[in-house]
Amino acid sequence: MTATLTPTEAAPSGPTEGRRDGALRGRLTFDRWGLLALPLLVFLLVVFIAPLAFLIASSVTDPTLGLDNYRKIFTESVYLRVLVNTFTVALTVTAVTLALAYPYAYLMTIATPRWRALLTLIILVPFWTSILVRSFALVLLLRDTGVLNSIAMSAGAIDEPVPLLRTMTGVVFGMVQIALPFAVLPMYATMRTIDRRLLDAAQGMGDRPSGAFWRVFVPLSMPGVAAGLILTFIQALGYYITPALLGGPKNTMIGELIVQQVSTVLQFGFAAALAVILLGTTFVLLAITSKFMNLERMLMGRS
Amino acid sequence: MSQNTTDSRPDDQAGASINVEKVRKQYGATTVLDDVSLDIRAGEFITLLGASGSGKSTLLNIIAGFTKADGGRVHIGGRDLTKVPAHRRGLGMVFQHYALFPHMTVFDNVAYGLRRHGTAKSAISGLVAEALEMVELGHLAKRKPSELSGGQQQRVALARAIVFRPPVLLMDEPLGALDKLLREQLQLEIRRLHQDMGITFVFVTHDQEEALTMSDRIALLQSGNIVQIGSPSDLYERPNCRYAAEFIGVSNIFSGECRDGVFDDRINGAQYRLGSAASGQALMVRPERLAVRPGIALSEPEDNAVEAVVEDCVYLGSFRTVHARTSGGDLVVARTDVPRGEDGVHPGAKVTLTWKIEDGRVLA
Ligand SMILES: Nc1ncnc2c1ncn2[C@@H]1O[C@H](COP(=O)(O)OP(=O)(O)OP(=O)(O)O)[C@@H](O)[C@H]1O
Numbered sequence: 001m002t003a004t005l006t007p008t009e010a011a012p013s014g015p016t017e018g019r020r021d022g023a024l025r026g027r028l029t030f031d032r033w034g035l036l037a038l039p040l041l042v043f044l045l046v047v048f049i050a051p052l053a054f055l056i057a058s059s060v061t062d063p064t065l066g067l068d069n070y071r072k073i074f075t076e077s078v079y080l081r082v083l084v085n086t087f088t089v090a091l092t093v094t095a096v097t098l099a100l101a102y103p104y105a106y107l108m109t110i111a112t113p114r115w116r117a118l119l120t121l122i123i124l125v126p127f128w129t130s131i132l133v134r135s136f137a138l139v140l141l142l143r144d145t146g147v148l149n150s151i152a153m154s155a156g157a158i159d160e161p162v163p164l165l166r167t168m169t170g171v172v173f174g175m176v177q178i179a180l181p182f183a184v185l186p187m188y189a190t191m192r193t194i195d196r197r198l199l200d201a202a203q204g205m206g207d208r209p210s211g212a213f214w215r216v217f218v219p220l221s222m223p224g225v226a227a228g229l230i231l232t233f234i235q236a237l238g239y240y241i242t243p244a245l246l247g248g249p250k251n252t253m254i255g256e257l258i259v260q261q262v263s264t265v266l267q268f269g270f271a272a273a274l275a276v277i278l279l280g281t282t283f284v285l286l287a288i289t290s291k292f293m294n295l296e297r298m299l300m301g302r303s
Numbered sequence: 304m305s306q307n308t309t310d311s312r313p314d315d316q317a318g319a320s321i322n323v324e325k326v327r328k329q330y331g332a333t334t335v336l337d338d339v340s341l342d343i344r345a346g347e348f349i350t351l352l353g354a355s356g357s358g359k360s361t362l363l364n365i366i367a368g369f370t371k372a373d374g375g376r377v378h379i380g381g382r383d384l385t386k387v388p389a390h391r392r393g394l395g396m397v398f399q400h401y402a403l404f405p406h407m408t409v410f411d412n413v414a415y416g417l418r419r420h421g422t423a424k425s426a427i428s429g430l431v432a433e434a435l436e437m438v439e440l441g442h443l444a445k446r447k448p449s450e451l452s453g454g455q456q457q458r459v460a461l462a463r464a465i466v467f468r469p470p471v472l473l474m475d476e477p478l479g480a481l482d483k484l485l486r487e488q489l490q491l492e493i494r495r496l497h498q499d500m501g502i503t504f505v506f507v508t509h510d511q512e513e514a515l516t517m518s519d520r521i522a523l524l525q526s527g528n529i530v531q532i533g534s535p536s537d538l539y540e541r542p543n544c545r546y547a548a549e550f551i552g553v554s555n556i557f558s559g560e561c562r563d564g565v566f567d568d569r570i571n572g573a574q575y576r577l578g579s580a581a582s583g584q585a586l587m588v589r590p591e592r593l594a595v596r597p598g599i600a601l602s603e604p605e606d607n608a609v610e611a612v613v614e615d616c617v618y619l620g621s622f623r624t625v626h627a628r629t630s631g632g633d634l635v636v637a638r639t640d641v642p643r644g645e646d647g648v649h650p651g652a653k654v655t656l657t658w659k660i661e662d663g664r665v666l667a
Pocket residue numbers: 330335353354355356357358359360361362509
């Protein structure tokens with residue numbers, strides 16, 4: 001072919017080029033308002049990404065190059081027990097939280113606006129209170145001479161104070177209390193989008209109200225439940241203050257171990273390896289979840 | 304075969320009668336249903352027609368058992384079901400916005416009722432297929448509701464409601480969300496379903512044309528009262544009040560008074576003869592009963608007449624509507640045949656509108 005461009009040849013290439021051009025422009029340039037996000041990006045880079053890289057690096061270099069730190073975690077029974085304990089506590093906390101949060105979120109969806117506002121307030125107030133304050137309050141509540149034991153003893157339900165502090169019960173108690181809003185809110189966000197007439201429809205076809213609830217409402221609320229579970233579990237893995245204040249030496253969790261390694265024993269490399277395991281677990285969990293569910297949809301409460 | 308003998312499925316009489324007796328419903332201070340009584344015959348296609356907020360859905364939901372009445376009784380098939388909850392009434396229901404279960408396939412949606420009624424597993428797939436075939440959706444059984452068009456979703460809702468052969472099918476504005484063409488198609492299909500199944504249909508709509516084309520009888524509701532109940536032609540030809548006349552079809556209403564067999568229209572300075580003795584403040588004539596004559600024509604002895612000036616002529620193919628204003632300012636609509644040539648009826652022309660004495664109807 002010669003280089004002469006006949007109109008018929010030029011015509012089809014015209015719009016295609018235009019489109020490709022448009023797509024390119026869409027990819028390369030962005031609204032200038034987008035520049036406003038730059039400070040945050042820089043901030044994250046400096047205070048999060050860079051230390052993270054340093055952390056990962058030191059877990060395999062400090063004190064010697066290699067995977068010694070990781071080997072130590074998985075071979076020495078003291079550390080292995082901390083890992084097992086961490087997961088046990090996190091799972092228990094998640095289960096208890098689910099059992100409490102689901103009915104609460106359901107109550108929020110069926111309440112009148114005024115009651116709903118009150119229920120929302122109750123769930124949010126702890127949010128606005130420092131975790132430290134809340135955990136100390138729990139100490140007062142749970143210790144042998146604390147509120148719970150005194151009431152139970154004066155009511156004659158028990159003769160001896162039941163030890164709650166420095167036990168796993170105490171830790172779970174405190175952590176559930178912190179996790180509740182994170183579970184209730186996504187569940188509520190999903191539940192309130194469920195059309196109540198679906199339940200009528202189920203009953204119209206002969207299903208009992210309880211059957212309609214299990215077969216229609218519960219399955220449709222699952223995205224919110226999954227979001228609540230994952231948020232609770234990931235949080236529970238990393239708690240530090242609550243187990244430190246409410247738990248005993250036997251229930252050490254990974255967060256406490258890290259602090260201990262950094263501030264008391266000064267084994268930075270080992271602490272870094274522990275932190276990397278915690279972080280890795282979190283990412284794996286998120287990856288699994290997002291493979292089965294749309295994370296964005298879950299967290300935005302759309303169904 | 305007949306494992307499900309618990310189902311109330313008498314084959315001789317597929318439909319059930321419904322008797323609503325002095326049903327009352329109040330929300331706070333507003334009375335939504337004001338002692339409504341309604342007798343629906345077995346196998347009938349009845350439409351609850353009314354403006355938005357007139358209480359149609361409330362009445363339907365009370366029949367279905369989703370809403371509790373403050374007073375009155377509901378009998379279905381001769382049984383008093385006033386206190387029986389919805390899931391034990393065994394009625395079919397189609398909701399305005401379909402209310403399909405989004406997490407189930409079309410098949411599972413339709414099978415839901417059968418499973419709850421304890422139908423044998425082996426029978427379910429056959430019955431579901433049959434119901435889907437009835438609404439021409441057999442090929443879409445594996446889809447989720449979100450993968451269907453509005454019309455298809457509505458058909459699934461229909462199939463789901465009829466699959467367990469309920470004696471009564473309740474429908475709350477089932478076609479409200481569809482476009483005109485689809486509506487008309489589904490109207491025909493619902494009519495056909497009614498004829499095939501022979502069960503009682505209670506259909507809610509605010510669209511008077513839909514009510515006229517589909518129903519055996521229409522109950523017209525106005526703010527919680529049934530103002531008239533009757534066949535479509537009863538309501539169209541013989542409305543019993545001004546509200547019914549204005550709600551159904553197009554009507555020309557002259558205000559005035561009845562005196563000695565004559566209706567005195569003082570606004571237009573005319574007197575109309577009445578076929579029979581009547582009393583009321585309004586005289587109604589349907590557009591198709593009006594004849595339009597150019598100029599001031601003397602009316603024939605059996606006709607009534609009023610003079611007017613044409614404002615607009617609309618040609619609609621098989622007929623024409625003429626909008627004319629009387630001297631008193633009433634806008635009158637006439638629907639006439641299309642003339643072969645120019646007949647002197649055009650905007651600005653003076654015309655005489657005439658109608659046969661028996662075509663005028665006095666309303667309270
Ligand atoms: N749950 C409720 N609480 C308070 N008022 C209600 C409730 N349900 C219905 N109403 C009122 O009752 C009246 C009748 O409602 P209904 O839904 O029966 O009307 P409708 O005839 O079906 O109207 P539409 O054609 O708009 O569906 C309305 O004025 C409505 O505001």
